Amino acid sequence: MAGCCKQYTDNWKYPTILLCLFGFFVNLRAVEPFFAAYLIGPHHNLTAEQVSASVFPVWTYSNLALLLPVFLLTDYLRYKPVIILQGLGMVISLLLSLLTHGVPAMQVMEFFYGIFSACDPAYYAYIYSVVDIAHYQKVTGYCRSITLVGVALGAVIGQLLVSLAGISLVYLNVISLTSTSVAFLCSLFLPLPSRTMFVHRKMAGDTTNILSKEMESPHSEQIQSVTITETENKSKCSNQCLQLLWRLGAVLSFLVGYVKVNWDVFGELALTIFSAIDAGAIFIFMVYSRNIWMCYAGFIIFKSCYMLLITIATYQVAVNLSMERYALLFGFNTFVALVLQTILTLIVVDPRGLALDIVTQFIVYGSYFIVIAGIFFVRSMYLLIPLYCKGPVNQLQSAIKAKTHHYGIN
Template structure:
């Protein structure tokens, strides 16, 4: 890495503080409380949808320029967008300020991609695993400390919800400072390739059988989790997958940056196995992002009925621990999917997730909702580990960031359509509980779709087997 390991430590500190946002665990309660005096309907229909739409639009811009400017400027913008968001939330005096804050939050989420890509552009391939490990620990620790501190301070009446915003602002300000201190990198994947770097960083077939490809560069906190899932999974690439002629390499290097992007895009999505897993990836991420965006609304709806205290901070900290355990556990497993197994897995995970969301929508017990949501997150994490690793194993070019970035873009398009339909102005504007019934049905529909594909393939396989059985004389 540039300047030795200094950049890695700056990146880890930045990662910790950008995830240290204690007030985020109680954002809905803050907005509908005495500080902002918004209604649940306003938060549901006029505030949160803006964040979704902004992320979609700004992701396109960020995706196009991140590689061109070599990451660091976007990392700084990422933290500054968070600062602007919380300044507007904290000091704003009307709904318009909160809506403007959601635009900056969309920029904050969209620019997350630069953090993931910088750390791989600024180190050698043999350091990927170490860099991944350290930065992942920093991110998860930031989330864990954030949730724990928020719950402790609220439960002990040390700070109120408004005062928690100052802690979030402090964390994001420190993150911006360390973003400025990051060493610049002069290389990137498409527009600033250096020396002998070729189209396929895996052309030099690793001698280590435990080689791990670099993870995807995804946007948003929850999409960033997908980045981490891929990091936990090792696989053994086949040597023949990486044989690319010198002529092909030379032709590729003559292309412009945008031509290289288009070439890698066509190369990746001409593989139907990648397309299948990418469809699953986009559909599942769409639903997951929508659920996580509105889960606080559901909890708030429940406590208004039961008058229980919220434990969102404790829940957030617990989910972080579960995320670490689930990622590590599945990362230790050896698995080899064929088409039929993967389709059944996708069907079962989606159907169970849909069932949990239906229970969430119907339940009026806060603690049960916390538990059900935690199980839902585990299902998501496990299925995404498999999806990310299967896609990565099938890529024969170093285009992980491109593929997962495009899949993220499709997921955000679907999420925006879902938001317009069920929550936003101009749609059905459903109540929070009805929304979660829709999300449960959405996941069950995904499960049924992949289940039907699995059944059709099984029937086709049986017919093929029967035809291949030799008949007696």
């Protein structure tokens, strides 16, 4: 019996299921879409200015400050302790928001939320240290899609309870606390990676273009922030838009795990196409359209493509690493993204910078994605043209098949 249990826990499915359960429950936070209203409401009675100027910025600063030591230490700690810390950070954050009051207490609450956010790279890095490289594509799709399912279901539950049952936001916080507590318990049962982090089980190709694969991250979050802020007077529509977005993103992320494409050969071409679609969605639907529903449609197209791209990029990064320093690279990418987002905000949005109007901001974002699409296009041609020029199409197909076999894709 013990041998049977040991064999099951050593299987790649066991840590994948546990990690997906953690990702689902930790993101099943019904109070999340209403959190600002919860702080301004009768339970805390803070002003909108206190929330926006004194409370929420603590998360940004703490996340940025904690991210650097976290991603430097995560690989040495072997991921599991950091995932446990992530779950604990969210539990403490929700407890403080439920039991304490006042601006200083809410700032401490945001600090623990910053701990949760800073530990996020460990969630995506952990699975690559406990499963074989042949399963990387599937587990990437599973782990990303399940978090989006949790976010979508949490938003739906919150919206239904508030709109139909008229339930207090305090009870939404209790539901969220219960869910994150379950996630914390799941993290305790994750198996600790046993193999050394300095030797990858299967050496993979070039890593020179890894950082370029996540260049879109800061601008995706910036566009989401601006879009939702500008439509906050239609908050119910915004919530429904986000619910649809998370569902669509979950489906796309899940399907990526089953697409039989050699991303090492065609990955940059896919990034080119979807980056161009993102640019088109920004210009056609958000810049030149004055209809709110067209803006929502453009935002859904843009963010769905981004979720698809980030899933592909994460899988490709993990496959191409020659040493198991997943958290170091994922964390560094996140850190760079936060720095770029801060710089972008200071230049484009902040009154101390250019303080551009909303339409001009989106022109800047769309132009950025055109540049990104151009970079990926040049890279894709650099990879594909030499393969094609070496001989007939069947030789190109043979090269693709050889690379496919190398990465364990049937």
